[in-house]
Amino acid sequence: MNSNPRLNAILLKIKKMGYSLTPQRLEIIKIISESKSHPSATDVYNKVKELYPMVSLNTVYKNLSMLASLHEVKEIKTMQDSVHYDGDISLHGHAICEKCGKIIDVEIDEFDFKRFFETKIKNKLNENYRIRNYGVEFYGLCGGCDKD
Amino acid sequence: MNSNPRLNAILLKIKKMGYSLTPQRLEIIKIISESKSHPSATDVYNKVKELYPMVSLNTVYKNLSMLASLHEVKEIKTMQDSVHYDGDISLHGHAICEKCGKIIDVEIDEFDFKRFFETKIKNKLNENYRIRNYGVEFYGLCGGCDKD
DNA sequence: ATTACTGCAAATACTTTGCAATTGT
DNA sequence: ACAATTGCAAAGTATTTGCAGTAAT
Numbered sequence: 001m002n003s004n005p006r007l008n009a010i011l012l013k014i015k016k017m018g019y020s021l022t023p024q025r026l027e028i029i030k031i032i033s034e035s036k037s038h039p040s041a042t043d044v045y046n047k048v049k050e051l052y053p054m055v056s057l058n059t060v061y062k063n064l065s066m067l068a069s070l071h072e073v074k075e076i077k078t079m080q081d082s083v084h085y086d087g088d089i090s091l092h093g094h095a096i097c098e099k100c101g102k103i104i105d106v107e108i109d110e111f112d113f114k115r116f117f118e119t120k121i122k123n124k125l126n127e128n129y130r131i132r133n134y135g136v137e138f139y140g141l142c143g144g145c146d147k148d
Numbered sequence: 149m150n151s152n153p154r155l156n157a158i159l160l161k162i163k164k165m166g167y168s169l170t171p172q173r174l175e176i177i178k179i180i181s182e183s184k185s186h187p188s189a190t191d192v193y194n195k196v197k198e199l200y201p202m203v204s205l206n207t208v209y210k211n212l213s214m215l216a217s218l219h220e221v222k223e224i225k226t227m228q229d230s231v232h233y234d235g236d237i238s239l240h241g242h243a244i245c246e247k248c249g250k251i252i253d254v255e256i257d258e259f260d261f262k263r264f265f266e267t268k269i270k271n272k273l274n275e276n277y278r279i280r281n282y283g284v285e286f287y288g289l290c291g292g293c294d295k296d
Numbered sequence: 297a298t299t300a301c302t303g304c305a306a307a308t309a310c311t312t313t314g315c316a317a318t319t320g321t
Numbered sequence: 322a323c324a325a326t327t328g329c330a331a332a333g334t335a336t337t338t339g340c341a342g343t344a345a346t
Contacts, residue, residue: 020320020325041311056328061311063326077225082310093269095277107272116264121241124255128291129243137283143276168300168345189336204303209336211301230335 006033006087010072017070024048024055028063032073032087038094038103040082074133076103093136099145108136154181154235158220165218172196172203176211180221180235186242186251188230222281224251241284247293256284 010029014021031047032039039047045060064085067073074086078096084103086094091113093106113134125131150156158177162169179195180187187195193208212233215221224232224242228249234242239261241254261282273279 112268120260126291128294130294131286131288133287135285138279139281140279143274146276146278207302
């Protein structure tokens with residue numbers, strides 16, 4: 001195998017689900033599982049092109065959507081433009097700069113959040129609402145943009 | 149004046165900022181400040197048309213964007229389609245159904261959240277990051293869709 | 297009178313679809 | 322060999338832009 005646990009987990013699920021593994025797909029998975037910059041589909045596309053110049057944007061979209069439907073990447077909708085993808089599916093929040101659009105991770109302790117959720121929020125939801133994913137965003141101005 | 153405090157607050161800010169108040173604008177503000185259903189721009193457009201059949205979708209977009217930039221409505225990006233607007237700018241979360249797209253409010257106690265934020269999250273952020281808005285989303289299946 | 301707002305049409309941006317050719321298993 | 326995936330082109334949606342005419346203060 002290799003040393004990236006996210007990559008391995010995704011490849012395993014791909015195999016388990018009976019999907020095939022093309023070079024383009026592998027490269028897309030590598031990029032998204034290693035990236036810390038929450039790239040858009042176009043960002044990923046430009047990276048894949050370095051290795052496979054013939055790849056189409058469409059292929060990137062299809063693969064990222066597939067990974068999202070498998071819950072192996074998280075989609076982030078910002079206020080300003082396209083969807084961004086996050087290969088880190090662990091619990092964490094995002095601080096999104098309203099000016100430059102940069103997205104940075106905000107560490108959220110899983111234990112703390114779960115306790116907050118269980119004690120303060122869960123009972124506000126309809127009993128049979130089945131939660132599958134959380135999103136916690138902070139909108140504002142990052143250090144760089146706050147100066148202006 | 150009238151009995152809708154959100155409406156009054158928005159009208160006051162409009163005036164303070166020196167914007168003018170057209171009938172279409174007033175109607176858009178009325179709709180968004182009274183609605184509890186998190187409508188999209190097109191939803192609002194269809195409602196405005198009942199009173200002003202000649203209104204353009206463009207006008208609706210412009211007004212909703214203006215209100216968002218004034219922080220008088222909140223934009224909600226769902227996973228599936230267009231932006232939805234929320235005239236309730238008080239602290240609360242949204243549960244978004246991944247199947248039918250329905251958005252329901254989730255009550256979050258301001259005191260509890262602020263304490264959680266202050267003690268557990270704030271110190272994870274860069275010191276000079278200026279937060280202006282929060283977003284808390286729960287993605288999953290609503291009662292109706294969970295049956296299928 | 298001046299400035300902002302509206303409505304129309306066209307443009308742009310992002311994402312999806314249809315399909316023939318190709319590739320992975 | 323078979324089914325899934327790719328790349329291309331075209332279509333679809335959501336949103337924005339430019340601008341002349343109109344309305345608000």
